[in-house]
Amino acid sequence: MFDYRPPDTEPEIIYSDDDLLIADKPAELLTVPGRRPEYEDSLLLRLQKEHAEILIVHRLDMSTSGLLVLARNRQSHRLLNKQFSERKVKKTYLAVVSGKLQSIRGSVNFPLICDWPNRPKQIVDQNQGKPALTHYQVLDYDESSDTSRIELTPITGRTHQLRVHMQALGHPILGDDLYADEKTYHQADRLLLHACRLEFSHPQTGEALNFWLPPPF
Structure with missing residues (x-):
């Protein structure tokens, strides 16, 4: 068992539309909840307080900061997952x-x-x-x-x-x-x-999306 001390820093949403969110994950915050109650605090749960519909597409290590994409509906979730599984997303x-x-x-x-x-x-x-x-x-x-x-x-x-x-x-x-x-x-x-860049196609329009986030170090 590790000593999980999630940061007070809140994940920042840097882009949002009807189909996806792009968030900046703070270092030392889990992407999704762990199995034990003490590991529940996570980026996903914090963002779901304001955006209950969001679905996780991929993860970052707890200690890694930076860009993370989340889906806002099941169709976009499926299409984004497909891009990741086919290695069409550049990280x-x-x-x-x-x-x-x-x-x-x-x-x-x-x-x-x-x-x-x-x-x-x-x-x-x-x-x-x-x-x-x-x-x-x-x-x-x-x-x-x-x-x-x-x-x-x-x-x-x-x-x-x-x-x-x-x-x-x-x-x-x-x-x-x-x-x-x-x-x-x-x-x-x-x-x-730090995950500084994400490049992928919009799951609904096919538009090329390119997000850049400078590192905090």
């Missing part, structure tokens, strides 16, 4: 990681599987893991702190994919309580991972 994240990456851009193609004795942690498993692909690009390197600001584009959507892939490269994300070494974990007061 982009910003992160700050330990060290200087050797290449300015590249890909991480390590299969992942749940580390059952230590769940919810995930591990790289070349034999039994599910395919997982992440593209990355270095935006900046800070020599004084020996950290890199990077852009991450997950092609697949495995649990903790970005966090495990960066650890596997030897560049864990700052503030990561599951995958970073002690020094890297204490370099930030939160996980420095």
